[in-house]
Amino acid sequence: METVYDWVTVLGFAGLVTLFLQRSSLENPPDTIWHYLPPAIGAAVCNYLGNEGMDIPAIAVGIATIAYVFIVLKPRIRA
Template sequence: METVYDWVTVAVFAGLAVLFLQRSSEDRPRDKIVHYLPPALGCAVSNYLGNEGYMLPAVGMTVATMAYIYFVLKPFDRASEEGD
């Protein structure tokens, strides 16, 4: 792990893995495993672009990946947890 892209993408991926493990242990999981594929690929592509020197595309991909996680996977959505 040599670049900032390595650290950021690994941190985002680790958070994604924790979210998946937490949600997969629910009685009725609200996500499918395929929903986690785009952000996982986004982390990989962003890391690759950053390591190859493409700073703006790498940052854009990282922001897009985090937006997908926030708007599609909704990690901070407490309303659906309270209804159960």
């Protein structure tokens, strides 16, 4: 855990796991485990690119990953 990318992607993975566990306990889950694969891969790619010094592509992949989560997985944000 040396870079900002390491911390951000660990937080992203933790959020994905929490969302998956919360939804998998429902009687009729709105999504399957396969829906979580693209954002998990996106977080890993973002981390790799960021650690290799490619900041702009890493940020672009990170934003695309976050967009996928909000568009496809649609987490409810409590205010």
